[in-house]
Amino acid sequence: MEEKRQITAIQTAAIIVSTIIGVGVLPLPLFAVRAGDSAAPLVTLLGMLLAICGLALIAWLGMRFPNQSIIQYSEAIIGKIPAWLGSLLIIVFFAVLTSLAAREFGEVVVTSVLKRTPVEVTVIVMLLLAAISTRKNITTFAYLHHFYFPLLLFPGILIVFLSLKNADVINLQPAFTTGSPGIWAGVLTIAALFQGSFILTMVIPAMRRPERAMIASMGGLALAGGLYVAIVAAAVSVFGAEEIKKLLWPTLELAKATSLPANVLERLDAAFLAVWVTAVFTTLLSSHFLTVRATAHLFRMDDHKLFSFFLLPVVFVMAMLPQNIVQMYDIIEIVGRFGLSITILYPGLLLLISIFRKKRGDVS
Amino acid sequence: MRILKGYGKPKQKKAVAAPGQKLDAYENKPVSTRLDDTVDFIEMLFGGNSDLIIRHFRVFGEHPAVLAYFSNMADQITINVDILKPLMYKPSHLEGKPAEPPQLMEVLLNDALYNSEAVRETELAKLANGILRGGTVVAIEGSGEVLVIGTRKIEKRAIDQPATEQVIRGPREGLIEQLGTNIALIRYRLQSADLRIHSMEIGRRTNSKVAICFMEGITNPELVEEVKKRLSKIDIDAVMDSGYLEQFIEDNHISPFPQVQYTERPDKIVANLLEGRVAILVDGSPLALVVPTVFSQFYQTVEDYTERFLLMSAIRLARLIALVFSLVFPSIYVSIISFNPELIPTEFAVAVAGGRAGVPFPAVIEVLIIETSMEVLREATIRLPQQVGGALSIVGVLVVGQAAVAAGFASPITVVIIALTTIGSFATPAYNAALALRLLRFPLIVMAGVFGLYGVMIGLILIANHLLSLKSFGVPYLSPLVPGNFQGMKDLIVRGPLSWMTRRPSFLGPVDDRKLGEQTEKTLEGNLMDTAQENGKEG
Numbered sequence: 001m002e003e004k005r006q007i008t009a010i011q012t013a014a015i016i017v018s019t020i021i022g023v024g025v026l027p028l029p030l031f032a033v034r035a036g037d038s039a040a041p042l043v044t045l046l047g048m049l050l051a052i053c054g055l056a057l058i059a060w061l062g063m064r065f066p067n068q069s070i071i072q073y074s075e076a077i078i079g080k081i082p083a084w085l086g087s088l089l090i091i092v093f094f095a096v097l098t099s100l101a102a103r104e105f106g107e108v109v110v111t112s113v114l115k116r117t118p119v120e121v122t123v124i125v126m127l128l129l130a131a132i133s134t135r136k137n138i139t140t141f142a143y144l145h146h147f148y149f150p151l152l153l154f155p156g157i158l159i160v161f162l163s164l165k166n167a168d169v170i171n172l173q174p175a176f177t178t179g180s181p182g183i184w185a186g187v188l189t190i191a192a193l194f195q196g197s198f199i200l201t202m203v204i205p206a207m208r209r210p211e212r213a214m215i216a217s218m219g220g221l222a223l224a225g226g227l228y229v230a231i232v233a234a235a236v237s238v239f240g241a242e243e244i245k246k247l248l249w250p251t252l253e254l255a256k257a258t259s260l261p262a263n264v265l266e267r268l269d270a271a272f273l274a275v276w277v278t279a280v281f282t283t284l285l286s287s288h289f290l291t292v293r294a295t296a297h298l299f300r301m302d303d304h305k306l307f308s309f310f311l312l313p314v315v316f317v318m319a320m321l322p323q324n325i326v327q328m329y330d331i332i333e334i335v336g337r338f339g340l341s342i343t344i345l346y347p348g349l350l351l352l353i354s355i356f357r358k359k360r361g362d363v364s
Numbered sequence: 365m366r367i368l369k370g371y372g373k374p375k376q377k378k379a380v381a382a383p384g385q386k387l388d389a390y391e392n393k394p395v396s397t398r399l400d401d402t403v404d405f406i407e408m409l410f411g412g413n414s415d416l417i418i419r420h421f422r423v424f425g426e427h428p429a430v431l432a433y434f435s436n437m438a439d440q441i442t443i444n445v446d447i448l449k450p451l452m453y454k455p456s457h458l459e460g461k462p463a464e465p466p467q468l469m470e471v472l473l474n475d476a477l478y479n480s481e482a483v484r485e486t487e488l489a490k491l492a493n494g495i496l497r498g499g500t501v502v503a504i505e506g507s508g509e510v511l512v513i514g515t516r517k518i519e520k521r522a523i524d525q526p527a528t529e530q531v532i533r534g535p536r537e538g539l540i541e542q543l544g545t546n547i548a549l550i551r552y553r554l555q556s557a558d559l560r561i562h563s564m565e566i567g568r569r570t571n572s573k574v575a576i577c578f579m580e581g582i583t584n585p586e587l588v589e590e591v592k593k594r595l596s597k598i599d600i601d602a603v604m605d606s607g608y609l610e611q612f613i614e615d616n617h618i619s620p621f622p623q624v625q626y627t628e629r630p631d632k633i634v635a636n637l638l639e640g641r642v643a644i645l646v647d648g649s650p651l652a653l654v655v656p657t658v659f660s661q662f663y664q665t666v667e668d669y670t671e672r673f674l675l676m677s678a679i680r681l682a683r684l685i686a687l688v689f690s691l692v693f694p695s696i697y698v699s700i701i702s703f704n705p706e707l708i709p710t711e712f713a714v715a716v717a718g719g720r721a722g723v724p725f726p727a728v729i730e731v732l733i734i735e736t737s738m739e740v741l742r743e744a745t746i747r748l749p750q751q752v753g754g755a756l757s758i759v760g761v762l763v764v765g766q767a768a769v770a771a772g773f774a775s776p777i778t779v780v781i782i783a784l785t786t787i788g789s790f791a792t793p794a795y796n797a798a799l800a801l802r803l804l805r806f807p808l809i810v811m812a813g814v815f816g817l818y819g820v821m822i823g824l825i826l827i828a829n830h831l832l833s834l835k836s837f838g839v840p841y842l843s844p845l846v847p848g849n850f851q852g853m854k855d856l857i858v859r860g861p862l863s864w865m866t867r868r869p870s871f872l873g874p875v876d877d878r879k880l881g882e883q884t885e886k887t888l889e890g891n892l893m894d895t896a897q898e899n900g901k902e903g
Binding site for chain 2: 006008010011109113114117122125129132133136140142143144146147148263264265266267270271273274275277278281
């Protein structure tokens with residue numbers, strides 16, 4: 001069945017935003033502070049700029065080949081065998097990303113809310129939820145993101161605003177750091193949190209007007225990045241850099257430290273976490289959808305439904321591999337930085353070669 | 365889903381005529397010229413029925429003829445005065461003209477009969493169908509034709525207030541069972557040459573008349589085709605109500621959410637026709653179906669548009685809150701009590717704990733028990749005669765509720781929560797949508813008991829995902845929210861002023877999408893500006 005091109009630019013932006021905002025927000029201030037102390041917002045901003053460059057490459061490529069995904073046009077650009085290798089790397093990487101995100105959120109839930117539940121249960125529940133939803137077509141996929149996008153933007157902004165009560169600007173100074181060596185590693189780690197935006201390459205072939213992919217993706221990334229910077233700034237200004245280094249999930253602590261006016265809800269962390277399930281769900285949905293659809297494209301199949309449950313056990317086992325939270329975060333940082341070469345360098349390479357070889361998709 | 369589909373597929377069987385369908389044997393058989401043969405045929409088909417009348421007489425005093433009808437379905441006075449009488453007495457203007465059997469039928473039809481619904485038929489099957497529909501058949505010796513005259517008259521109830529869709533401000537007429545009356549109710553509200561009513565017969569044995577109404581030049585022609593296609597595929601022996609059809613034409617059969625809206629208000633049907641929807645009416649059912657349906661229709665009422673916009677927007681918001689309450693309230697209560705009591709203010713948490721002190725069950729079991737008994741009570745109240753129903757609900761709610769709390773069986777807060785939830789579900793105008801949410805409440809409570817707030821969110825995400833992938837006749841179920849449409853959103857959560865809603869809903873793909881004339885739109889805009897300026901001056 002030929003899927004009609006129905007996705008609008010706004011939906012594309014919503015997909016980018018809700019894909020990026022996910023479980024990564026919880027430890028985000030910690031990553032940023034480790035790299036740059038009180039310059040953490042600046043580190044986040046730099047990470048965002050790097051991510052913007054990467055996404056621009058993908059959007060540019062997508063607009064050159066408006067009817068194909070990266071799996072398909074890479075074959076036209078660099079030939080079958082190298083493209084096959086590249087695509088395989090993409091698939092494996094996003095499967096790993098899915099498993100790590102599921103594990104990370106599973107750990108968060110088990111640590112802070114459901115203390116007596118085994119982490120396997122929370123992980124498998126999230127993965128099942130994502131897998132069931134990936135069986136829909138790409139138009140419904142866009143609808144899902146479009147629907148959830150305000151729901152996850154709102155609590156994020158709310159937390160930032162409510163925490164202003166306890167904020168102290170002094171904590172944010174000095175805002176610039178004198179280039180410690182760790183800062184660039186931090187920028188890479190934070191840029192890696194934006195990697196979900198790679199889903200754009202699957203969305204462009206279904207966009208009503210692919211030529212608007214660039215503006216949509218930039219808008220989406222700027223919105224998500226803006227929220228990231230705001231959250232980091234809020235966390236640092238409330239707790240201070242040194243305190244944050246002792247917190248595992250500073251954003252969650254931020255929710256704990258704030259309360260609604262008039263004491264309607266005495267504590268916000270459990271409610272925040274509950275709402276955050278949607279954010280994690282959309283992230284998992286995107287990365288699993290990307291994995292599944294890329295696999296389908298790799299084997300030249302139109303229907304990706306088959307793979308959504310087929311790949312699930314693999315993803316689950318990978319999610320259970322890290323021994324504990326500390327090891328998990330080490331892996332996340334390593335995998336994230338390595339992934340940048342797949343989500344930024346590889347498309348960059350493809351773009352260069354495609355310009356060099358004057359390859360273009362048919363614009364019809 | 366795919367697996368289920370595989371199971372559901374019936375093995376291709378040969379189309380076998382339903383047993384006992386005597387009429388099928390006479391398909392395309394001509395009427396005999398001998399009167400006795402025709403009478404034999406009628407007697408063979410309907411002879412066992414005591415309400416069949418076969419009356420022998422002579423046309424103009426010379427040609428032997430017979431008249432047959434079902435006595436209780438046909439209008440006796442019409443038959444006596446407008447059919448029998450002119451057939452027996454030769455009118456003066458026919459004196460001297462030749463009227464022998466070959467031309468007799470034509471003469472009778474053109475010059476003698478006082479009835480507009482008379483047709484000449486030559487097939488036995490049509491003759492039989494005519495009698496079955498309440499018509500009267502006139503057969504004459506020597507003629508290969510019969511006259512089938514529409515004399516159907518069936519007792520019907522008066523047009524009443526719609527029982528399930530009452531309004532304070534708005535028309536008070538409801539549909540009744542007779543299709544003809546219902547079409548008249550629609551037509552007099554919509555006196556337009558563009559209103560089209562197509563009819564078809566569905567039901568192998570009931571041969572129920574089904575009318576498909578739409579507006580030519582507004583309704584998307586593809587939609588009309590799709591409706592006709594889906595209806596014509598239905599092969600069932602009986603259609604007792606429009607609800608039968610709904611279950612065949614809906615997109616997703618296992619979804620708890622209704623994808624077809626039903627209504628008993630002719631004004632609502634007209635409003636929907638004008639938006640570009642298609643209405644389906646069935647003879648014998650006082651409920652019309654309206655397709656395609658989107659979720660927002662279930663919390664909108666006719667009254668939203670007849671009363672002024674500001675007031676009704678507020679009321680619609682209240683309805684929306686009630687709808688959400690009826691779905692999530694008990695599950696949120698369970699998860700807060702069992703998993704996250706720290707969320708609610710301390711004083712309240714202490715009060716809740718005090719109320720629950722003597723209750724032996726965990727919150728989830730307690731809520732499930734009370735919730736189930738509430739469902740039982742509600743069902744009992746519907747089934748009981750009206751005189752007893754009121755008394756029962758008082759006994760049930762007040763006495764049993766109070767006693768359950770006093771006996772330490774349930775905490776007072778639980779009773780409050782369940783009562784609010786139940787009232788909330790009654791505030792939803794569409795009964796079938798309220799039913800869906802009522803049903804989904806139970807799995808949510810269980811999820812809340814197992815995983816707390818996390819579980820409730822998982823459940824809600826599953827429901828939302830299902831809603832987002834659902835379609836009604838190709839229209840996404842959550843339109844105009846997702847996919848977003850600015851024009852449609854003016855009538856989504858609040859009801860915008862009529863002057864804002866200049867277009868028909870675009871998700872229905874109407875041919876002509878303008879609702880409001882350009883002139884009116886400009887005038888209204890001008891007025892608004894003037895008012896704004898005046899206000900500005902005063903300020």
